[in-house]
Amino acid sequence: MIGRRFPAFGLATAISICLLSLPANAADRPELALPLACDPRATCFIQNFVDLDPGPGVRDYACGAATYEGHSGVDFRVLSAASTASGVPVLAAANGVVKGRRDGVADIFMRDNKVVGGIKGRECGNGVLLDHGNGWETQYCHLKQGSISVAEGQTVTQGDRLGDVGYSGKADFAHVHFSVRHDGKVIDPFLPDAVDGACRKDSKAAGLWKPEVSAKIAYKSGEIIGAGFAGGPPSLDGLEKDHANVVPALADAPALIFYGRFINLRGGDRLRVVIDGPGGSFTEELTEPLDRNKATYMTFAGKKRTIRAWPPGRYQGRVEIVRDGAVIATRVAETTIVAP
Numbered sequence: 258m259i260g261r262r263f264p265a266f267g268l269a270t271a272i273s274i275c276l277l278s279l280p281a282n283a284a285d286r287p288e289l290a291l292p293l294a295c296d297p298r299a300t301c302f303i304q305n306f307v308d309l310d311p312g313p314g315v316r317d318y319a320c321g322a323a324t325y326e327g328h329s330g331v332d333f334r335v336l337s338a339a340s341t342a343s344g345v346p347v348l349a350a351a352n353g354v355v356k357g358r359r360d361g362v363a364d365i366f367m368r369d370n371k372v373v374g375g376i377k378g379r380e381c382g383n384g385v386l387l388d389h390g391n392g393w394e395t396q397y398c399h400l401k402q403g404s405i406s407v408a409e410g411q412t413v414t415q416g417d418r419l420g421d422v423g424y425s426g427k428a429d430f431a432h433v434h435f436s437v438r439h440d441g442k443v444i445d446p447f448l449p450d451a452v453d454g455a456c457r458k459d460s461k462a463a464g465l466w467k468p469e470v471s472a473k474i475a476y477k478s479g480e481i482i483g484a485g486f487a488g489g490p491p492s493l494d495g496l497e498k499d500h501a502n503v504v505p506a507l508a509d510a511p512a513l514i515f516y517g518r519f520i521n522l523r524g525g526d527r528l529r530v531v532i533d534g535p536g537g538s539f540t541e542e543l544t545e546p547l548d549r550n551k552a553t554y555m556t557f558a559g560k561k562r563t564i565r566a567w568p569p570g571r572y573q574g575r576v577e578i579v580r581d582g583a584v585i586a587t588r589v590a591e592t593t594i595v596a597p
């Protein structure tokens with residue numbers, strides 16, 4: 258069923274109601290669980306927050322820029338489209354009743370979708386809308402085609418499966434777009450009392466999240482979502498499709514590189530890649546400062562093979578985000594090269 262009684266699902270609507278409401282009555286607020294089954298900062302990451310800036314600029318709740326113009330929800334991403342193959346459940350964030358649902362929209366990255374206007378009015382893709390009472394609603398977008406497992410009017414309990422994470426509708430990476438509304442107005446679940454687009458740099462508040470969830474998804478700007486060895490440079494687009502699909506780092510590989518995948522980097526950030534091989538230092542590189550913020554990014558360092566084979570043994574790679582001279586994130590990985 259496409260578009261059957263599915264209110265307020267258009268992106269245009271979402272943008273027009275970007276102005277945030279006055280603080281909602283604290284007593285009747287839902288306490289939210291994570292809207293998908295994943296391990297935050299290992300198998301899922303927050304790619305975008307709500308845009309609190311009512312004007313043309315962007316501002317997330319912690320006064321950063323991990324959002325985009327008019328973004329009306331929180332994007333919980335998984336590592337790649339391939340991650341969704343086995344089914345990552347999207348879960349009811351609170352008890353409620355299914356107010357709307359849509360299925361039947363194909364999982365295709367926007368940039369691969371050549372049909373102009375093909376998703377007009379269906380930007381949310383396959384989705385579910387829940388009514389939690391007292392004017393509170395949550396919405397879940399970009400679910401996998403054919404995965405919606407609830408019917409309109411059905412009562413759901415917090416944690417119930419609604420469907421699976423996908424990339425239907427207006428999506429360029431596999432994720433669930435989760436939005437919260439009160440009396441039809443967008444609420445930032447991290448800062449529900451935000452007034453007139455004010456953010457909070459020191460925000461430690463739990464927002465609407467259950468305390469144990471809040472602790473796992475505390476604000477971070479600049480994250481390493483993946484790192485590893487490869488026998489040739491991966492592409493950022495290729496990794497969005499399958500994060501494991503890289504040229505294997507074998508003894509006869511044309512190159513030996515270590516790469517890192519990043520989200521929400523800031524202009525000025527530098528990235529360091531270090532590889533230590535069986536004989537000691539193999540390579541080390543520090544990039545120039547980024548010229549602007551990067552929502553997603555990939556970098557790598559390594560060498561092209563000019564010898565018969567890479568020396569066998571254990572290799573260790575490390576990537577770092579360097580901000581204002583300090584390392585703010587690190588990720589290491591190892592591989593063993595076996596003699597051919």
Ligand SMILES: [Zn+2]
Pocket residue numbers: 305328329330331332434435
């Ligand atoms: Zn979104």
